[in-house]
Amino acid sequence: MAMSDVENAKAEPLAIWTIGFRPFFLMAGIWSAVALAGWIAVLTIGLTLPSRFDPLTWHIHEMLFGFVLAAIAGFLLTAIPNWTGRPPISGRLLAALVMLWFAGRVTCLVSAWFPLGLAAAIDLAFPFVLCGVVAREIIAGRNWRNMIMPIPVAMLGVADLLMYLELSGSSLSVGLGWRLGLAAIIVLISVVGGRIIPSFTRNWLIRQNASRLPPAHGHVDSLALVSLLAGMIGWALFPERWPFGWLLLVAAALNLWRLGRWRGPAVGAEPLLTILHAGYLWVIIGAALLGASMLADHVPQAAAIHALTAGAIGTMTLGVMTRVSLGHTGRALTADRITGLIYLLVILAAIARVAAWDGGSSAMLIEISAVLWIGSFGLFVLRYGPILLSPRVKSVDIQPRR
Structure with missing residues (x-):
């Protein structure tokens, strides 16, 4: 040399x-x-x-x-x-x-x-x-x-x-810190998700010559964001005040309407996009469960918390990390089988953890959820660690490993 x-x-x-x-x-x-x-x-x-x-x-x-x-x-x-x-x-x-x-x-x-x-x-x-x-x-x-x-x-x-x-x-107030932290993260997901999910979906649909595309940001998006922000911060500060439970239910409904406008079913062929839509759906499920838990004793708050954490945060985090890792290193923006397995494991982990309501199977479901979660993020490290450590490739014309 x-x-x-x-x-x-x-x-x-x-x-x-x-x-x-x-x-x-x-x-x-x-x-x-x-x-x-x-x-x-x-x-x-x-x-x-x-x-x-x-x-x-x-x-x-x-x-x-x-x-x-x-x-x-x-x-x-x-x-x-x-x-x-x-x-x-x-x-x-x-x-x-x-x-x-x-x-x-x-x-x-x-x-x-x-x-x-x-x-x-x-x-x-x-x-x-x-x-x-x-x-x-x-x-x-x-x-x-x-x-x-x-x-x-x-x-x-x-x-x-x-x-x-x-x-x-x-x-x-007991738990104020972690409640406020969770609220901040969910609001950030709502803001960022509202930018990237319809944008990435629109770009993909244009390449597929689709006629129907996600609409531009409008009043529905603003109402969905404001209601979710108010509901999550209200819950963080006043977890026992039932009006915030109703506000969270309204926020869940508005965000479901918002998500429906983003044409999620049309991108089912690309897991890199599907996982982002699924992650935002978990935000909606978590907000609805959290609101219901403030209004009805038989809905455990733990189920709502884990819909937001294991569900929304887990899936959105992996969805963003895999996409960014591929796109910003010059690789093709498409999911291989290992990436699909990463997504499947984290979704199953969230389902198992939310399903662990009071009952004899709760401990087993928690352990199953943990194994699935560790498997999902462990696979991410094994599959994407070498990508993150390696220089950017020179061409995006790379066939994904299947």
Whole structure:
């Protein structure tokens, strides 16, 4: 190899540090499987975690502020260059963000070994630094249309802070932190989903020469968004106030109408699109169940929570991570059989977990759901890890592996 080739190789960063989706999607996949495996080990073999959080709270915390926040970071750091025309966050800054996220995961897991204030500071650093980076890039690019995007990240930081304040003994509503965090994530899914799902569907249908296309954003979309935002925030702040239950039912109906306009049945031949429509359907199911649980004692809130988490968050996260991983590395935007299996496993995991209502089969269904979830995200890491670690391919004319 010539000396110039060696110098060029040294100058080029590793592929994983070139753009945000690469390390953060990989970490999200790994941590989703590992954290859930740890939670199931607590339930089945009595594993003791050296965390200040009790095991259930640690499980909730790490799925929302570990796994999901990593996926959000990967998405935003990849989308912002497209929105602003600025170069992507890469190299040392990207690596520093990943290490900040990782430090939070380790610190939360072993927080019993640290003073509470120090553990909280280390864990909270990532969401607030990420919020600052996102805001800086959008402002520098004068992309005012997307100035709303740092708000959900800031809300997640505040929600995480509330969990630590509750842990310290502050007189907060029990569970306020995680409820607010979940509400922020679901609203973000509704906002982003309302952009990408009809857009991707429209593009695919045009290539198929379809005559009926998803309509442009209209009053239905605005009403659906506002009602869901009000219902989720109302539930987070006042979980016992029954009017918010009715509001969530109205939001579910409006969002079902919204989803119906996006022509989901017409894209059944492409799993990369179908999974996004299915993920948004889980938002609707979760909102409806959550509203019903506030109005009727026989509808358990746990079913609603897991429709939103295992269902909406699980399917939408995998749908976005697989699509972005393929498209932004120059690969064909079509799902192979392994990708289809990833989607099937996460949907079955959500169904099993929501079905685990009070009854003799609940424990078994929870374990089945966990195995399916770990299998889905484990397959994602095995199938897409090499893609995320490898340089972009030169051509999209690649036949997917079947």
